[in-house]
Amino acid sequence: MDLRIRSLIKDIKEDNHLVLKALYNYMRPEFLSWFSRHYYCRIEDVEDAYQRSFNIFYFNVREDKVAMQEIKASTYLFSIGRNIMLQVLNKEPKNKTSLENVHEHALEHVSIDYDMEDAYRKEVIVRLLNQLDETCRNVLVLSFYRDFSMESIASELNFKSESVAKKKKHLCMKKLKELVDKHNIVRDSLA
Amino acid sequence: MDEELEFEWIENYHKGRLSLDERQAFLEREQADAAFAGKVRSYREIMDGIAYYGKQQPFAETIRGWEQEIKTQAETDGLAAHPATTAQSTAGKKIIPLYRTYVYWAAAAVLMLIVSSVLLLRPTPADTRALYETYYRPYPDVFNPSVRGEPGTTTASAREKASAAYRAGRYPEALQLFRSLSGADRQEQDNIRLYLGNCYLALDSLDAAAKAFLSIGGDSHIASQAKWYLAMTYLKAGTADRAKSVLHTLADEGGSYADRAREILQKIE
Numbered sequence: 001m002d003l004r005i006r007s008l009i010k011d012i013k014e015d016n017h018l019v020l021k022a023l024y025n026y027m028r029p030e031f032l033s034w035f036s037r038h039y040y041c042r043i044e045d046v047e048d049a050y051q052r053s054f055n056i057f058y059f060n061v062r063e064d065k066v067a068m069q070e071i072k073a074s075t076y077l078f079s080i081g082r083n084i085m086l087q088v089l090n091k092e093p094k095n096k097t098s099l100e101n102v103h104e105h106a107l108e109h110v111s112i113d114y115d116m117e118d119a120y121r122k123e124v125i126v127r128l129l130n131q132l133d134e135t136c137r138n139v140l141v142l143s144f145y146r147d148f149s150m151e152s153i154a155s156e157l158n159f160k161s162e163s164v165a166k167k168k169k170h171l172c173m174k175k176l177k178e179l180v181d182k183h184n185i186v187r188d189s190l191a
Numbered sequence: 192m193d194e195e196l197e198f199e200w201i202e203n204y205h206k207g208r209l210s211l212d213e214r215q216a217f218l219e220r221e222q223a224d225a226a227f228a229g230k231v232r233s234y235r236e237i238m239d240g241i242a243y244y245g246k247q248q249p250f251a252e253t254i255r256g257w258e259q260e261i262k263t264q265a266e267t268d269g270l271a272a273h274p275a276t277t278a279q280s281t282a283g284k285k286i287i288p289l290y291r292t293y294v295y296w297a298a299a300a301v302l303m304l305i306v307s308s309v310l311l312l313r314p315t316p317a318d319t320r321a322l323y324e325t326y327y328r329p330y331p332d333v334f335n336p337s338v339r340g341e342p343g344t345t346t347a348s349a350r351e352k353a354s355a356a357y358r359a360g361r362y363p364e365a366l367q368l369f370r371s372l373s374g375a376d377r378q379e380q381d382n383i384r385l386y387l388g389n390c391y392l393a394l395d396s397l398d399a400a401a402k403a404f405l406s407i408g409g410d411s412h413i414a415s416q417a418k419w420y421l422a423m424t425y426l427k428a429g430t431a432d433r434a435k436s437v438l439h440t441l442a443d444e445g446g447s448y449a450d451r452a453r454e455i456l457q458k459i460e
Contacts, residue, residue, distance in 0.1 A: 014410065018440075055250060
């Protein structure tokens with residue numbers, strides 16, 4: 001089941017959930033076990049990291065963003081996982097110096113992807129958006145993903161007026177910006 | 192400039208809504224003012240991140256569903272859903288003071304109440320079994336060997352015998368015969384897997400049936416059929432969540448099983 005990425009591309013692009021689910025279930029135990037042993041974190045953090053890593057894995061394969069398609073799916077997933085732990089969840093490895101030699105999955109972490117920094121930055125925003133309340137998330141997603149006008153957002157989310165929706169959007173954006181700044185301070189202190 | 196207006200300016204630039212002159216002014220300010228340039232960079236990252244959140248949300252929900260299934264299954268089987276903690280939980284057991292056990296019992300009782308009320312609202316195995324009885328029909332023997340095979344050869348006759356047993360509902364015999372076939376090409380191999388799965392399903396070997404249907408790839412000529420019968424297997428087994436997951440896929444695909452999949456989903460959701 002530990003297939004090369006190249007052999008999975010077709011199923012992933014066709015959104016074959018049977019294959020995706022089987023792959024998800026197959027790689028999960030090893031991922032959880034390895035990251036729990038090598039990082040300072042709770043098991044819930046590793047589960048979170050796994051879901052995020054698999055999500056990135058899925059979109060990168062779908063969008064042809066994997067530069068090295070001959071590597072194993074698990075190697076690629078572990079490489080994403082390491083960056084998620086450090087850059088998104090701010091979790092440090094237990095032993096930075098020996099980590100590269102601990103497991104084959106840790107070896108290939110360079111040049112697997114075309115533009116992963118961008119993906120991790122986005123993943124940070126996803127994590128922080130989940131810390132906002134649902135209304136805030138909806139306002140921001142309608143505005144920046146669905147490109148709704150303020151009038152449409154007000155009507156969709158039952159705000160009294162366009163200006164109330166606009167005020168809410170600004171407040172939500174401000175809160176999110178504060179969370180991002182805080183996250184960057186913590187991340188910089190770990191680097 | 193007021194913070195709100197400044198953000199609006201950045202947003203309008205990001206969304207390409209500034210006039211040529213406004214755009215020029217924006218770029219000049221960005222070049223001259225490092226603090227403003229930093230804000231632009233930061234807001235751009237945030238806006239891109241929000242758009243990414245919207246894009247990835249449906250698949251993230253799917254993953255959460257799988258994760259939930261794993262945990263539910265692990266609880267049912269009495270296993271830890273996260274292997275790494277199994278050793279820890281058995282190694283470092285603590286002694287809990289007696290008075291604290293009352294709290295745990297109370298919490299457990301409340302949890303039991305919540306869980307049982309949730310379970311009461313969910314489709315029971317009997318419900319899903321009834322749906323299975325309503326919707327399940329053995330897959331018809333459409334891949335007729337007398338047309339596709341080579342009459343007179345051993346393989347063709349074994350295939351014909353298997354099909355004849357299957358058509359007559361003699362599933363144990365059909366199972367034996369289909370298992371002896373290897374299939375000349377991928378298409379025929381998948382056909383055999385589909386009939387094998389149907390035999391197992393009829394004989395109540397539900398694990399084996401699920402495995403047979405799962406072994407038919409997403410790019411197979413009978414991928415939809417495999418999913419449909421996999422859903423039937425899960426319904427028969429009383430695992431509504433799994434059945435729903437497969438039925439949703441069929442409904443979304445919009446093929447010949449989509450209407451029936453939606454009908455069942457309406458009944459169990």
